[in-house]
Amino acid sequence: MELASGNGVERDTGERAYDVVLFGATGFVGELTAEYLAEHAPAGCRWALAGRSRAKLLALRERLAARWPRCAELPLIVADSTDADSMGELAASARVVATTVGPYIWYGEKLVAACAEAGTDYVDLTGEPEFVDDMYVRHDARARETGARIVHACGFDSVPHDLGVWYTVRQLPKDVPLRIDGFVRVGAVFSGGTFASALTAMGRGRETLRAARERRLHEPRLVGRRARAPIGGPRFSRETGTWALPLPTIDAQVVARSARALDAYGPDFVYRHYASVKTIPMAIGGSAAVGTGLLAAQLAPVRSWLMNRYEPGQGPSAERRARSWFTVRFVGEGGGRRVFTEVSGGDPGYGETAKILAESALCLALDDGLPKSAGQVTTAVAMGDALVDRLRAAGIRFRVADAR
Secondary structure, eight states, rough: OOOEEEEEEEEETTTTTTTEETTTTHHHHHHHHHHHHHHHHHTTOOEEESSHHHHHHHHHHHHHHHHGOOOGGGOOOETTTOOHHHHHHHTTTEEEEOOOOOOOHHHTTHHHHHHHHTTTTEEEEOHHHHHHHHHHHHHHHHHHHTTTTEEOOOBTTTTHHHHHHHHHTSOOOOSSOOOEEEEEEEEEOOOOHHHHHHOOOOOOOHHHHHHHHHHHHOOOOOOOOOOEOOOOOOOOEEETTTTEEEEEEEEHHHHHHHHHHOOOGGGGGEEEEEESSSHHHHHHHHHHHHHHHHHHTTTHHOOOOHHHHOOTTHHHOHHHTTOOOEEEEEEEEEEEEEEEEEEEEEEEHHHHHHHHHHHHHHHHHEEEOOOOEEEEEHHHHHHHHHHHHHHTTTOOEEEEOOOO
């Protein structure tokens, strides 16, 4: 029987049928993730496809087998996110469950609870702060007891930002106050699932504030150190030559949680997160679009109409994804030193997100020597350099950049 250690907890992962189970495999991002695993999972990796519809799973397996014949016998698991018993059986079958089934506030909790109970590692693609905070309050303690690592936001939300800051911290002096600004640029379009999740999150402002307040009541206080992610004001960034607009996504929250958990971020850490745009008209247009989206999301009929116009399961074509890209530039300062780093890659919402989710699951399932951790943790805390190395090998660039 194999025992894995997590934050001092002995975690029984022996006799599991699979190393990785991909739940939601027949959705848009799920299928891209399945294709990535079919091409890149090592020969000894035991993985399976899971979803609600056996017919859709069979059809997906046939498509995979046409390109990768070894997938012809890939195991299939029929499971329903609304059924606690179904989620319990799924969690008990795997060392790691990767899920693309969102919006997670509607469909995610039973699987998180099952993984926390079974001592099964869990990764998802959520960018929903309310869901993440609620899962911390309800399931972090049990996950710590069983040794399960619950790692949310394992896609473009929030790995390039979380690990990009981790990479930047590693270039700066130790044990000194650190300040890092991140500037995000993307050229991409949304899928129906991402659109639905974003609208859901924007339409739940009061619930999100409630969840954040409740989490603060449960989180231990940081003693002798500070780690913050304040929302900066709009400004012109001389470091990047662009206009910087505050970007109030979950990414900055994830970075701050990594900084709270890891002494390597120094005694006083500050991170600010921005969207980076080249011209004033683009800045004004972007701000107006966000404001309009927030307003529309508050009106239930409008929100439902928008979701019906762009349903989950739809997404950009392969040709459009091939033209998509992202760049996150970081400016880090501390101990009298200033560094510029950059994380960049291709299509952020789908191609690279599928890659990141798959590599996160493989890292947790297969890599030796990961940091000891358990409970709800970030990618920097759970995987750190091991995941950076995997993503670099997979084509996502982490580099020290020149000043502009």
